[in-house]
Amino acid sequence: MNPIPPISGLGSAVALFLAQFTGEHNSLHPAGPQASDIEWLYWVIFWIIFVAFILMITGFARAAARNRTQAAEMLPIMSDPEGDRRATWAVSSAVAITVLTLFAVLFMSVITGKKVEGRTSTNPITIQITGHQWWWEVQYPSPQADQTITTANEIHIPVGRPVVILTSSADVIHSFWAPSVNGKRDLLPGYSSAFWIQIDKPGTYPGRCAEFCGLQHAHMGFSIIAEDDNTFKQWEQQQLKPAADPADPEAAHGKQVFATHACIMCHTIRGTDAGSRMGPDLTHLGSRQMIAAETLPNTRGALAGWIIDPQRIKPGNHMAPNLLEPDDLQALITYLQTLQ
Amino acid sequence: MRGYIPLSILLASALVLAGCKREERELRPSPPASEVVNETQVSGLNPGANPLPTPPTPAMYEESAYAVSEGKRLFNQYNCSGCHANGGGGIGPPLMDNYWVYGSQPQNIFTTIVEGRPNGMPSFRNRIPQYQVWEIAAYVRSMSGLLPKDVAPSRSDQLYVRPPEQSMPKQTPVGVTGEPQK
Numbered sequence: 001m002n003p004i005p006p007i008s009g010l011g012s013a014v015a016l017f018l019a020q021f022t023g024e025h026n027s028l029h030p031a032g033p034q035a036s037d038i039e040w041l042y043w044v045i046f047w048i049i050f051v052a053f054i055l056m057i058t059g060f061a062r063a064a065a066r067n068r069t070q071a072a073e074m075l076p077i078m079s080d081p082e083g084d085r086r087a088t089w090a091v092s093s094a095v096a097i098t099v100l101t102l103f104a105v106l107f108m109s110v111i112t113g114k115k116v117e118g119r120t121s122t123n124p125i126t127i128q129i130t131g132h133q134w135w136w137e138v139q140y141p142s143p144q145a146d147q148t149i150t151t152a153n154e155i156h157i158p159v160g161r162p163v164v165i166l167t168s169s170a171d172v173i174h175s176f177w178a179p180s181v182n183g184k185r186d187l188l189p190g191y192s193s194a195f196w197i198q199i200d201k202p203g204t205y206p207g208r209c210a211e212f213c214g215l216q217h218a219h220m221g222f223s224i225i226a227e228d229d230n231t232f233k234q235w236e237q238q239q240l241k242p243a244a245d246p247a248d249p250e251a252a253h254g255k256q257v258f259a260t261h262a263c264i265m266c267h268t269i270r271g272t273d274a275g276s277r278m279g280p281d282l283t284h285l286g287s288r289q290m291i292a293a294e295t296l297p298n299t300r301g302a303l304a305g306w307i308i309d310p311q312r313i314k315p316g317n318h319m320a321p322n323l324l325e326p327d328d329l330q331a332l333i334t335y336l337q338t339l340q
Numbered sequence: 341m342r343g344y345i346p347l348s349i350l351l352a353s354a355l356v357l358a359g360c361k362r363e364e365r366e367l368r369p370s371p372p373a374s375e376v377v378n379e380t381q382v383s384g385l386n387p388g389a390n391p392l393p394t395p396p397t398p399a400m401y402e403e404s405a406y407a408v409s410e411g412k413r414l415f416n417q418y419n420c421s422g423c424h425a426n427g428g429g430g431i432g433p434p435l436m437d438n439y440w441v442y443g444s445q446p447q448n449i450f451t452t453i454v455e456g457r458p459n460g461m462p463s464f465r466n467r468i469p470q471y472q473v474w475e476i477a478a479y480v481r482s483m484s485g486l487l488p489k490d491v492a493p494s495r496s497d498q499l500y501v502r503p504p505e506q507s508m509p510k511q512t513p514v515g516v517t518g519e520p521q522k
Contacts, residue, residue, distance in 0.1 A: 171497075189497075213368075265418060265467050280416045311368040320469040321368070 026204055027179035031226070032198040034116045034182040041112040045105060050100075107247070119196050121162035127155060129167045131174030131187040134146045134216035134317060135280055135293040140236075141166075143303040149239040150268070152280030154288050158232040162198045171235065172214065178207030178224055186211060199226035206294070215316030221294030235287075242271025243339050244281050254335025257328045262320055269339065281318065292317075301335050362490055365406045367469075401474040402446065402481070405491050411479025412493050412505075423460070426500055427483040432460060436483040436502065438511035444486065449477035485510035486511055 030036040066078050085101035130137040140149040156162050167176060169187040177184040199205065209220035227235070246252045258264060259273055274282075285291075288298055292314060295304035307329065310319040324332065348509070401407040415421060426435035442452050453473050456463030464473070481493040485508040492505040 261466055262469055309368075315367045316365075320472060322469070 022202065025179055025208070029180050030179045031203070032159065032182075032200050033119060033206055034197060035180055037112050037115050038183055041108060045110060048101060058150040074284050102116050117195065119162065119198070121196075124162045124164045124196070125157060126164045126166065127157070129155075129176055129187065130166070131167075131169040131171075131176070131213070133171050133214050134220040134314070135208070136176075136220070136222045137170070137280070140239075147240065149236065149287070150281040151239060151284065153222045153290065153293050155222060156232060156235050157197075157199060157224060157226055158229050159190075159202050159226045160198070160200055161229075162196055164194055165190075165193050165197055166192055168192050173211050174209050174213050174220070175211035176207065176222075177210035178222075180205050181207070181224060184210045197224075199224065202228060216293075216314045219293060219295045219314055221290075223290070223294060238287065238340070239284055243269045244271075246335055246338055248334075250331050251338050254331035254333070257324070257332045258335060261324065261328075262322055263332075265318070282339060284339055286337045300333055300337070303336060304329060305333065361403045362405050364400070364404045366400065366404070401471075401478045401489075402487055403491060405493075407475045408478050408482055408487065408491055408505075409493050410472070411475035411477070413469075414476050415479055418464075418468065420474070420476065427502065435480050436508060436511075438484060438514055440513050440515040443515075444481070444484075444513035446474065446481065447478045448479050450474060453477065481506075482506075482508070484513075486506060487514075 027035065028039060030039045032050070033097070060083040063108065128137075128139055128141055130139070136153050137153045138153070138155050142148045164175070167185055167187045168191070169189040173189070174187040175184050175188055181199060185193070185195055203226055205226065206249045207224060208224045209217055211217075213220065246255055253271075255272065258269070264274045264276065266276050268275050268277060268281045268283065270281070270283040285298075290296065291298050291302060292306055292310070294301060295314060296306060306313060306319075306321050308324065309321050310317055313320055384451075401411075423430060423432035424435050428434050433439075433441060440448070442448050442457060450473055452461060453468065453476060454463065454465050456465075468476070478481050478487065479493075481487055482505040485492075487505070489506050491506070494506040496504060
């Protein structure tokens with residue numbers, strides 16, 4: 001392998017830096033109050049460091065320029081009490097300013113943290129997020145069991161309304177991170193914590209697992225879809241329904257394939273016999289935009305590839321390859337796509 | 341003296357190779373299309389003149405720590421523990437003792453899971469992929485100390501009242517001998 005030339009290393013560093021300012025996965029494009037608070041802190045620290053950097057570079061440049069003019073002759077050692085006093089004053093005031101600035105930044109960090117944590121509401125939506133290797137279980141709990149929505153990897157919330165996210169993990173430590181919405185939050189097994197998010201602009205905001213959690217950590221994505229109140233209500237009503245019984249014979253055959261093969265060992269489809277909680281709930285799979293934790297688009301081809309040989313697409317994930325006859329596979333996909 | 345050096349190198353490399361086997365992870369067990377129906381013969385009785393072919397012994401599942409830990413995960417997630425508890429039994433027979441109703445060999449356990457058994461054990465044919473059945477079978481054997489100590493799981497994520505599989509005393513199977521009869 002060729003060593004990377006320094007210039008291309010520098011180029012990729014610059015590209016990485018510029019990538020901060022574009023794209024969706026971006027903490028500098030805040031979508032809600034929590035992210036705005038964090039962005040404000042980011043820019044305050046950025047400008048403080050920028051000023052310190054400029055001062056330092058100016059100092060170095062002046063020192064370098066001054067030495068060059070006098071380099072030819074040796075200077076005799078002489079005592080200069082006035083100069084010593086000035087030097088002492090300069091050094092101690094520089095140290096004092098540095099310490100004070102660091103304390104100021106610490107103070108602002110604490111204040112921002114309090115602000116982000118402290119935004120509360122009496123009328124929130126509660127969402128329970130459970131990290132699994134390697135997907136996200138999303139639940140909208142309700143005191144009534146039949147009013148609980150369970151879905152995966154796609155979090156729908158209404159615009160402008162505070163949302164409490166309750167976190168937990170089913171296996172190892174994961175971390176929930178949607179950069180344009182809030183900071184990272186670790187999901188610990190056996191421990192529940194809560195934090196607030198709010199999104200003020202409609203749109204789709206991507207997120208990732210931010211704590212290394214095993215083989216498919218890099219492909220453990222989710223998205224938060226913020227939509228207006230009516231669209232959210234419609235989505236909610238649709239999700240509350242059990243799966244409709246398939247009307248056409250092919251989909252009915254697909255339902256039978258689901259029940260007689262390995263699918264039923266791990267997945268739930270509410271309204272059918274399938275009720276295992278190991279894999280994502282598929283009751284409304286057809287309504288999701290992506291499959292396999294935001295890895296593949298929810299299309300016929302991608303579903304077929306994923307069902308037949310998921311270990312080729314995401315090696316090490318917990319879904320087993322499925323040996324299905326072509327007719328059975330086609331029927332199964334038809335059935336899955338009817339689960340709107 | 342000199343003669344020992346190649347010999348010890350040979351032994352050392354044999355050890356290293358054996359160590360690799362333990363860590364082998366078969367993430368994509370076989371191209372799905374090449375999977376064959378496994379017909380395990382556990383009785384000498386046979387219809388017709390030609391005996392059924394003997395299936396290959398799946399040594400790789402009993403030699404890989406990853407496969408056995410996967411078996412342990414699946415044992416809980418597929419709810420084997422619902423009837424067999426964590427080896428102590430309940431609705432189903434205990435799995436950590438030395439008594440085997442239908443044989444202690446991996447092939448016997450495979451058949452038990454795939455075909456089911458009278459009085460309660462359901463058949464998981466088509467429901468659990470073949471390689472996962474072998475993984476579960478390997479784990480079931482580790483519960484009574486039938487697997488090498490370096491392969492058996494050494495810890496649990498949940499609270500267990502019995503020692504981890506690695507520290508289970510090795511039992512001598514009784515009941516059906518477990519050897520597929522010729």
